[in-house]
Amino acid sequence: MRDIDVRYADHGSGHPVLLLHGHPFDHTLWHPQIHTLADHGFRAIAPDLRGYGHSTVVEGTTCLDTFARDLCALLDHLQIPATSVVGTSMGGQIALELYRLFPDRIDSLTLVATDPRPESPQGHQRRHELADRLAREGMQGYADEMIVGMMSADNVRTMAHTAARVHTMMCQAPPQGAAAALRGRARRPDHLGLLRHISAPALLVVGDQDAFTPPDLTEAMHLKIADSVVARIDGAGHTPNLERPEAFDRALLSFLERVRADLRP
Template sequence: MATAHVNGITVEYDDQGTGDPLLLVHGHPFDRSMWAPQAAKFAAEGYRVLTPDLRGFGGSGGTVGEFSDYARDLAALLDHLGIERAVVGGLSMGGQIVMDFCRLFPGRLLGVVLADTFPGAETPETRARRLGMADRLEREGMGPWSDEVLDRMVAPANVKDLPEVAAHVRGMMHGAPVRGAVLAHRARADRPDYRDTLRGLGVPALVVTGVEDPYTPVADAELMHDLIPDAELALIEGAAHMPNLERPEAFDTALRRFLSRVTLPPTNGYRHAVRTRGELVVVSGQIALDAAGRVVGEGDAEAQTRQVFRNLNKALGVQGATFADVVKLNIFVTDVAAMPAVRRVRDEWIDTANPPASSAVQVAGFVRPELLVEIDALAVLPAGS
């Protein structure tokens, strides 16, 4: 846990992992713990995952006046951390905050993830209902409403079959600061319409929703998918409004493929996939560039190898493969003295009990003189993958 004093408030956040930044924004009335499974998993897979509490929620201070305060806080947090661009994702109200971020800070995006959310502004009727809900929470506190909506946030079958997930969601709602939840509703009631923002989005987007979500049905996801010029759509079966917690494996698979696509430098190595005899054969060679095409770890073979494996993981992920599918690694180095460092990093990514075949070759140099390592991976996926 860390804190930052930004935009006139104190923001509490988690900052896990290293690599391309992924900023995840929680919904209403939750906190950053809703992203805990994804933060741990993707930090381990070579991303820097940032999960802040929004102002007025969790451990963050401040009160919201205008809905844009939330997006401005996120931009200020990125400034504080020295991050120019990130993949920015959010669920429910968090997704609308992300759309507001797209409207205000389009140049700071690598990609966008919109989960269980919708782009439209409130109608007079829905605005009145939202303001009425704010008044109710102010009057009654979080408890009665939280119990009433639990089986809409989490699919009824999952409330029964996934009691830990249900307890987590219920606990976040019960524990949310009343004032933060009330003011969020009132600010959200006057948010703008984001449909034109989505039409003009200049980076790829992943739109994902739980098939059983009563708040943001599949039709809302399909609308956003149709509006965004470059969008992927993932529908999560067996989940309602919290698919990242109800069906984390399916949610993470969609997110992994998307992140692999948007953060892998287009000039970084090569990747091919061909089908032969019913199998999908994936071949990829990667070097130590980041998403902006800059060399990572100049003069440091271990740091470069770590970036190479991050990029291999992304390149494999684009085709639905993982390191478990890799049958051969070809390692090229400019100095064999780097091999102990290369092996150390390799063993962080592969199953050392059942490793792929490996070879190592010393070469005179690479396309960029700063590069010390290139690694080629051969993966084989069975038919139907």
């Protein structure tokens, strides 16, 4: 598929839901939601994005449109004409790019901890410096530094098992693949203008303790997307689906059940 191998989980049947992980994770970030969705009559499809998990690592620069075209090819392979898309952080940015390129393939968007803004000049430099560091040193030091941030400090202390799992995922990410994605995100397009043109229903999810994509940013997105609702997850940082899975799943299922009902003939 597009000259790469893509590893993915595919569980359940019914209305398809494509789950897009963030950086520097893999599809197992969605392990709780895969089973919850399958148990509620949805088909949960969670790929390892190019360069992550067990999918092919391509060095250099991987831009958001490359990820989006990979995912469209995956939908073609699975013979899925349209799907609901759930993306977190980088995965949310990829979801927006997927909508920009292939709006007819998207039944709904769930954007979790997502920043639609273009990269700043300072951020552009930082991402390139970090990409070079990861390619040179590997993931361990970065994971040590970023575990507080990916989760809230309180949750790192009180949810030791979850924090260890998040840290392990980060450490296991292929450094060259993570570096390629960072270089691509340094060049990411401005999706702010796209927000007003989104006609699909959208769920915007944010942890109230998320320092990377704070609630005010999510509320600003809500004002731009016509058919959108916000789910603010109390007690969660940048990974609300793991830090507060019950609250996250309630919000996601409520939204997707509405989408599924609206699509029924």
